[in-house]
Amino acid sequence: MADKDPLVDTWRQIITGDQKSWVLFEHGTCVVLADPADDLAAQAVAILREHGPVRAGSPAADFGTVPLESVPGWVVTSHHPDILTYVSPDDTDQDDITQDDDNTPLAVGLIGRANRDRDAHDLTVIHVEDKRP
Template identity: 35%
Template sequence: MKNNNLTKEALIEHVKLAINPHFKDWVLFKNGTYIIIENLEKGETIEALAMQKMKEFGPVHVGSPAGDFNTITLNKTEGWVIAGHGYGMYTYVHPSEVEDPEAQDYVIGLFGRNKRDEDGQHPEIIYVNRA
């Protein structure tokens, strides 16, 4: 797999197109993992809840539910999202990150899972979308 050459702005635009427009509140992390926030409790901030979820569900532990994933091909933008452990948590993978354009879903999924792990180990929020 290649390094991500997407600009921050391009990453944000692809993720916006990947998310069902029904979901208005979400947080994007540096390596492409985003968390959809549905039920914000009074007094909580979107950023704090996303950071809490990222610390809990972001790091990958092989052989546990955190190692599981599902690769979803997008139709409103290029690429894939990788779903895994943690409700509402997905990781975007752009085709420019994949060396083989014919790569199988599990290869793309493993790459996306590694990106999620990086976001889980070193969480850095780069964008917050609010309703």
């Protein structure tokens, strides 16, 4: 099932498993809901509002990068295990960042962290994937 927003289709390829509900935000941040509540969007907004903003010198500024095999790009992790941000090669300066470059984790991580921070402040939900039985 294709969606109008290619970012939704990208996340469908990234998140495997039929039982994982998730909520996608405007700048590519996804909150995976391990224990879904009645209102998935409200639950994800609450998680991102509390754990998404970047606070320098705190665990909220930490990130990791994971190169993807199923789609081009990377997932940027955060201190919260259920908050992930997708960074497409199109989001990067193609001249400076490639999948194999040694500087990629830092450069991509900074982009993903900034997008997570934007999503944590804007809190604009663009898609809810409800996989509850």
